[in-house]
Amino acid sequence: MIICAGNSENFSFAQPMGVGLVETAMNLTRLCLFDKPEFLLFVGTAGSYGDAKLFDIIESKTASNIELAFLSNDAYTPLDNVVTTNITNEKDIVVNSSNYISTNAELTKNFLKFGVGIENMEFFAILKIAQEFGIPAGGVFCITNYTDENAHEDFIKNHEKAKELLEAHVIKRIKELTSV
Template sequence: MIVCAGASEQFSFAKPIGIGLVDSTIALTRLCLECKPEHLLFVGSAGSYGKLSLLEACVSTHARNLEGTALLQKAYSPLSLNISHHSPYVSRETLPQVVVNSSNYITADEALCTEFLAAECAVENMEFYAVLRVAEMFNIPAFGLFVVTNYCHKDAHKAFLANHQEAKARLEFLVHTHWKHLQ
């Protein structure tokens, strides 16, 4: 099954699950209970902490749930904030494999990018941690496919809007070229 966030980021080949960690968890859990998918592919946009270029594609089977305040040692969590998953559908030769950070907040401070990179995160996407967590609970192989729409800085939203349509077109091309059989 192929899923996406929804709203402005919908695809004809993907089921929308909602934006952010909470809505995506609820909707994807419901889908897994109703449809019992054999695999999950999440497709979406991502913000780069500086390692990947604009409109570059990447894949991931590894996500973190880190907030900027934790990286600055101003907060902590007793929860496990790191999840790694397996998927037989990810080719290690074609696209860069990265760790994705997921948070309900979009990074707008360039100084934090260095901290996220030090935590081995290359990009951020609001939903991916939730997708891997639900996949883990249902023992479903899962991975994510992302295209970078923006760097994480004060003009991140403006860059996201400028690059979003092209990113969606690239995601659509990649899915139809490599992973259409996962629908």
Template sequence: MIICAGKNETFDFAKQIGVGLIESAMNLTRYILEEKPAFLFFVGTAGSYGNYRPFDIVVSHSASNIELGFLQGACYTPLETRVESHTHHVSRGTNHPSVHVNSSNYITTDESLAKKMLENKHDIENMEFFSILSIANHFNIPCSGLFVITNYCNKNAHNDFLKNHAKAKELITLHVEKNMKI
């Protein structure tokens, strides 16, 4: 099953699961219970903490849920904050190794905190992927994510995302059509 966030990030070949950690978890669970997919392949856009440039295509099988306050020593959690796909569906057509995604309902706009994310082995951010991997693992379903970078995580993050979003969606569509035989 190919899935995407939704709202302004939709694709004809993907089921929409919602934006952010909560909507994506609820709707993906419903799809899994109803359709019982053999694998999950999430496609979406992401912001880069610095190592990847806009329009790079990356694949991931691991994610975290680290809030910026944690990096500042302003909070803690007793919950597991890192998840990796128990098994994953290999995506062909990218030359990048698997990257680590951080997911939060907030977008990073502070460049110094983005650098701290890199120091803590987080490469990119996408709002949904942590919940997707968590749900996939709960149901023991192989899962991978393909992301096109739209922006750096800095003060221009939102404007760059808006400027680059349409092209990023085109790149996702081209990659999926070429490699997934939809």
């Protein structure tokens, strides 16, 4: 099953799950309880902490939930804040999820030291639910912005093109997989 956030981020081939960690967790849990999918592929946009370039397509099976306060040693969590469905041990770009969009480039570049390369609001919730239900899962992302003071404006400006690139990428990958 292919899923997406929804609202302004819809795809003809994907079922929307909600925006942010909470909506996504609630709706995906409901789906899995009543009609458990064989696999989950999340398709969405993301912001780059600096290494990934605008309109790069990134595939990942690893997500984190690290708040900015952690980077400045102003917070800690007793929870496991990294989840992966990657069983191949191939190196993944870690996708960080929060209900907030980062806008401080100086602070967010510190994510790169931990192997965290991009941010997307929903992916951590998706992988946690997938893990709980034993469902193989991954994500495909297109970079719309950097995590700086222009994050929102750049996201708005680049969103439509990113969705077009994502759609073309996913359709191409589906064709590759079904022709094998």
